[in-house]
Amino acid sequence: MLTRLISGDRPRSIVLTIILLAILIGLALAPFLFPGIRSLETAARICIFIVLVASYDLMLGYGGIVSFAHTMFFGMGAYGVALASVHMGRGFDALIVGTLAGAVAAAVLALLIGLFSLRVRAIFFAMITLAVASAVAVLVSQLSSLTGGEDGLNYQIPRALTPAFKFADGRLFDVSLNGKLLNYYLVFFSALILFLLLLRIVNSPFGRVLQAIRENDFRAEAIGYRVVYYRTAATCISAAVAAIAGSLFAIWLRYVGPDTTLSFEIMIDILLMVVIGGMGTMYGAVIGAAVFIIAQNYLQELMAVAASATAKVPVLPLFFDPDRWLLWLGVLFVLSVYFFPTGIVGRLRQGR
Amino acid sequence: MADAILETSDLTVRFGGHVAVDHVSCAFRAGELTAIVGPNGAGKTTYFNLISGQIRASAGRVFLNRHEITRMPVAERTHRGIGRAFQLTNLFPNLTVLENVRLVIQAQRHRGFRLFSMADSDSAISDAAAAVLKRVRLDALAAQKVSELSHGNQRKLEVALLIALDPLVYMFDEPTAGMSVDDAPVVLDLIAELKADSRRAILLVEHKMDVIRSLADRIVVLHNGALAADGPPAEVMASDVVQEAYLGRDLADV
């Protein structure tokens, strides 16, 4: 049963299993284990990025397709929810319509880009995605009457998902039982289901074809697979899932803007998370997203501690100045890519 | 004589000014094994590429069961019955031996777009793949990664993929190249076995004369991309073209 749930794709390493279980339990019980607004924000962000990165891994790690448009698809889902909520008014119907519209639009756009460019060469596809994503980002900031431009959009979500809504009196383990908690579990379970769905897809006959194409597209075609159709289908699925992740993000934040969904920085973050976690493993997305986002959110604190601890030592505090956190993040990534070229998951599986 | 399964008419391809395959018209019948010979660079592999679709013809046409396939995508030709093995080993290196064969059978049964079932739980496909591996005597290595196989075993797998495809036209391009004297006969025996099936045509690019003598029903000679001779082995080997081109030498030396 459990094996079916993970589509027979065992972690194949004890350490990896333990880490994955720890992340799963940590996220499942985050509101109770790590009380506080900030840690809940972090946990929700991890859930959403696991889905986003896993959907990217379907394309890159399994299909060997390089795309720079993943944040664009993410953004389409987010703006879908935002626009629906603005125009239809707050309500679950707006969330559903926005999510579906975003996912369908993302899949259709992926289909167009795929059929137009995947025929030619994979590198051409990468360039087209870059161009289209930049164009869309510019468009979104220009069409400010519709999208709110650089300021983005604020909107209301159903009351049942907001802190103002109390679904039970009192508190459970000192956590107030409000809509924010419900909202978190909406994000958590949606992310869990989407991740398991992706895990199933990469272990399906279709997933095997993608791996074959990544390994040797020439031979995949020769044994009877229309490579361009499979690559395009993978791109569409990946885009739709990324869009749904974007919708969840929009529901969680109650705000969308170019910086939080469309920016090229997020695209780079996704790439780093895939590489750090381990490409072509799906589980890499879980670890990559968790490690990256925790580092992004807590490295500054850690450094402040280190800086005050070394305050008496000359020069050293300079390095641990919290303002240097980005530098350290960079160093961490270079080291991790250098020492774990197959990602954390690849490394753990080797070390079996 | 039976109808041709595969036919090329005036098939031609130019690379820049160089004509690599030059108006080759030839028909291949079921139950017949045709050896295609010619010196290196004669255009044998290119002729194969035109038939299986990796290269587009500059002129001329290709017919499979009298349907024109000249402009058809590679995968479509495969589904119609063209089975192509490659001169240079061309496999899925980081997948297992079994998975390589499984992928072929899955393709042939049009299961590639199943998204929500588990690939490994389709026992009909896995069993068929295992049976093919047994036939080429790779069953003991089923779980090995292809990149860890010896060259000889990779060549066997190359043949296994074709057997799994179960095509109408088998196209072998120097299947025993680089194989040890122990491994080569395994592959040749397999090809001889395939020959027993009278519904298929076999095209075999091969240099070794003894192999051609024992297997071929017919020899086609390509020279500078053009058809230089075509006929029963004894006749072609005795012909002036072949005598001139390979005078006194084994074809392997050319």
Ligand SMILES: Nc1ncnc2c1ncn2[C@@H]1O[C@H](COP(=O)(O)OP(=O)(O)O)[C@@H](O)[C@H]1O
């Ligand atoms: N894609 C290509 N582009 C340019 N020239 C090619 C290409 N493929 C083959 N050729 C040339 O066509 C000729 C025939 O090559 P090939 O078919 O590989 O010969 P054979 O298989 O008989 O040894 C050679 O001169 C080769 O250099």
Ligand SMILES: [Mg+2]
């Ligand atoms: Mg050749």
